[in-house]
Amino acid sequence: MEVMLSKLGEQFQLPLHNPVLIFSLVLFIILLAPILLNRIRIPGIIGLIVSGIIIGPAGLNILEKSLFVDVFSTIGLLYIMFIAGLELDLNEFKATKNKSLIFGLLTFSIPLSIGFPVCYYLLDFDFNASFLTSSMFATHTLVTYPIVSKLGVSKNIAVAVTVGGTILTDTAVLILLAVILGSHNNGLTQEFWIRLVISLILFSAFMFLVIPRIAKWFFRTLESEKYSHYIFVLSVVFFSAFLAEIAGLEPIIGAFVSGLALNKLIPHSSALMNRIEYIGNSLFIPFFLISVGMIVDISVILSGPMALIIAGTLTVVAIFGKWTAAFFTQLFFGFSKGQRKLIFGLSSAHAAATLAVILVGYKAGILDSNILNGTVVLILVTCIVASFATESAAKMIIQESDGEEQVLLNSTVNKEQILIPIANMINIEKILEFAVLVKERKSKNPLSILTVVPNTDEAEKTILKANQGLERFINETAASDTQANILATIDHNAATGISRTAKEIMADLILLGWPQKTGFLDKLIGDKMESILESTDRTLLICDFEMPLVNHKRLFMIVPPNAEFEEGFAIWLNKISRLSLELSIPISLHCVDATHTAILKFAEENKVTLNLQFQQFKDWEDFFILSNQINDTDFIVMISARRGYVSHFGYLDRLPAKLERHFPNLSKMVIYPQ
Template identity: 30%
Template sequence: MPEFLSSIPDSPLTTFTILLLVILTIPPIFERIKLPGLVGLLFAGVVFGSDGLGLLDYKSESMSLLADIGKIYLMFVAGLEIDLEDFRKNKNRSLFFGFSTFFVPLVFGTALGLAFNMGLNASILIGSLLASHTLLGYPIVNRLGVAGNEAVVITIGATIFTDIGALLVLAICLSIYGGDFTLASLILQLSSLAIYCAIVLYGFDRAGKEYFRRTGDEESNQFLFVLLAVFLASVGAQLINVDQIVGAFLAGLAVNDVVGNGPVKEKIEFVGSTLFIPCFFVSIGLILKISDFATIFSQDLWLTLGIVITLFLSKFIASLIPKVLFGYSWDQCLTMWSLSLPQVAATLAATLAGVNAGVLSPSVFNGVIVMMLITSVSGPILTSKFARNLFQSEVDTNLIENSNSRSLQLSNNYQHSFINEQYRTVIVSIANPQTEKSLVEMACILAGNETGLVIPLSIVKAHVHMDEPELDFAFHNSNQLINRALQYSKQFSVSVKPIIRIDDDLAEGISRTAKENKGSLIVMGWSPTSTIQARLFGNLIDNVFWSSHCPVAVVKMLDEPTHLRKILVPVKKIDLKTLNAIALGCILAESNQGTITLLHVYDRHLSKNNIENFKNALHLGVQQIAPKTSVTIKTLRYSDPAEAIIHTAHKQNFDLVILRSIRRRTAGGLAVSDVTTEIIKSLTRSVIIFGEPH
């Protein structure tokens, strides 16, 4: 084994190849054992680092470059994902929490340093090390779909305050230690920072809007422009002696309005989440050397424990203050705490600077390394635990209070009969003879009446040579599927236009056919993600969800579509996509003379007044889209939404459950919420997973 490892060439290409292998394989394995994929990347860094296989070196130029890009990208995407309207609305709370999560650890850390007789200057510097934080858990809240929750928004906004504050304290402490500190130097630093922020936030925003206006649909050049803005801001931050991650975060805020939610943003996030950000997490694992722990626990045990305990306690107290003042739930409080726990980027930079300058001792450095290890692992795990509860149970109070006006605003879009006009052209993908009948019947019901068009679609996988016998055999099978589809559709009064298509990619073939025929809905059969290939790259359903221009209904049918009379639709919040999912259920209910029940699961933190407001607004919204359908609104207090939905479906004997899907691409395919996944596995009822384009 050592001989084999020594034979591997030491080159940037080898480093990059190993990183790609790690990013591709390790996160799915850790997610299978109920741990965040980010923890797997940290673990891989330790395994492949100097204390493990020794295949990756943190100090190498290639690794250092990829780690810096990943760190910058992480903060940039965090700024890019912020809803500026929510951010502006909560900017005072962001500043308050930033001050809280900076000042409390600063005081506690200073007290810790004084308790170990380190002197006031060194003690304040130790406090500043605990005051900053790195958003290691951000990809998790982003994946779970709670990045817009107020608790997450103000934590992200607080990051810029804590990092700038920590780095300013570092500069002051080092200047005092070296005898160079003056009031004039502090004023100069603050002035240059203010000018820099104005240039990035306003200058980049104006330049970006003008460039996008001039370039039109040139997405590649627009993508490069955004990347240039990010790295220009990061380099500019270094020029004024501020960490580059501050510049990246400001750049994300600056171009937020420019890129919107279009394809350029998708490209930016895809490149970051699949490549650069994972490289940063691997690099963190490379820093953590297990061989140093023996020395740490034998000589610096009490100082190390003091640093770790002080960090956890002070960050918790800092998160508890806004909970009490602003009335946040415990899940929100604990999410803020877990997001602000990890100490990596700014902390490591400040610690190394303090040790090199002689202000901090090697013992402090060892304690900080242990703190980095513990918080890097525990932070994402805790974030995954608590943020999932936000996704399951938190309801935005402002959304509830404004739901009446939102529903009234939607009425302009639904003045005509929504039920009859929503799905004029339905593409139904047929491949399995066992599920074909139910899929075609479902498509015919959703198409509505004689004005509707159903397109049974069979994809033949392309070959290099068109005279291959396999291709003829595939065409024969497709023709059989099409003939059966025509027979199944005869009992419905819809037009049918069958298509057999040759395509290299099944998902793209379905999406392209839908676009070419102006499809308004794609109907597919459910197939579980069971193979290793599907888990790594996503399956057919994932890829159609991701690429389609129109809504997709994935059907898992246990009974004939014409027998679906009792329909359950879980509702988390009121928006246009939720109403579209409800409308889908209303079409089926009206066609089968059935009923539809809307289930809203809430927890004990929601007041009775908010629940009534939510029900009233939901009722008004339903009236706009399906005034003739028998709809019942049911609210249920339950700690586990998945369990509540499963229990309700079985106890009240519903025929069908309609669930929403989240369209968000990750390195391992499409991210579907844990609630949806658990329901599909446990529910013994027909299910439709309904998803919409971005």
């Protein structure tokens, strides 16, 4: 008994060294800290940082800064930057690149301009120390980005501008750090500049030209190995961070760039994206936040008046500089108060890049211990301020957007029902993936997968067999936080069964697979399709996916005249815009001017970002003149119409069969609006 107690006492000697015990403690903190602090309305991020202070070397000394802690905290930091690059709306970013550039310039130059005279004249630092410390004010770490992501406002233009500005200003500061160190050590020689420029060019070329091609090949070749996709993504993130370090940059730049490189290949609503966010937000990122708290030593403010003055001055300058940059950004671009506050919240937290700058400067002998200690206090205070500001701003923006929602998007989107009739298992996985991407996030209704079986003596066995075959695909949709139900109905005619079920569940959207290749004309335009079109008035999508969705580079959309007058115009346009957004690909629009104007009006009134490339098209009798413009990686989307409706004309009935005949190996979709 004594031996056992002695061994137990050894395990609990402080600081802890048993990796199992350390990991258990950290997991309990990750579990309990946010829950307890949420009850008193304090953001969970602050709870994790404060927990790090309490258990850290300067607190109760339960944990020390070890290789184990450093590895997990580094993973968490890289994860934050990677997710920020991955979730960046590239269409929005392209539309706001000038705004991001201006914000990056403001959030870099204003804190630097305020900080340098304060450090040089007020705190009496030397030139290099003043310049390096003031450059630290310009950096910021997206510590509060998980709040934005959790509350669902990551697509807001203010987030795109801030994230774009983050990479610009942090890259500038880290390059500036390399320049200051070069000046301090060996001087800014020609060799230094040549090496830096060549490294940047080679790194950028590899990340944006080589990595996406490797990723496309991997996802296509191992399409069914879903779990290996996550391991591949992690490998890319950390290898990219390593390459950035080799190139003379900080690893966080490599992680962010890897997110940009993989952005188009990982749709935001996909199961892979769900896994990335789930594991990061539940484990790696909280570990990083705890490690930030472990750096903080509250006792430094009691070590003397100079330490207190430096800590207070640095903190005030850091917060004031970022607030001023956010204020001028609001003035320049006409942002709302909530957006200004969100920009400030995201950009005011100092952690990773700040520590990188100060620690490197401290080790190089440019900065003294007072600046290092003052910076640690700055990190704690700015992370707390940023957490409160970001959460408050995100909720404010949600309230603003809810109040501005337009009536063009039918109010039933919150209860959207999607029906997916399945005749066979061919391409079902791609159809379900497509359904997950276009489904309204606000709708709590599950996808309804329907099997229609003939009314025979074997009907029950056929239903059981079909349900068993669909179970694997149901699990895959659940991985993307999308629920699906399996429905089965017995009917003499498949079209009648589909129509009846669509009415029973009040389906808004019916999603059908492309008919089999043989006898296409008879199957598509024959009795079955005619029956579905005539007996349902819901929006009908007939889809043929010849390659993985993420491999498409453009939506090639053809819209007939007067399509904007159909009742389902807003519904299908919302789905196409969502698909374009999820896949980060442009829409090549071919229609008449009036339809184009209506589409732009829809986008403006519903605050939808559309990456449109418009070309006027009127000559439907010479429809296949468009074939010269269609590429192998295009996804053809043709808007049709039911007979007797305002946008219908006879030629539309023949086009689906012609699409199959002329483009058998291209992905395509025919939409019949509500």
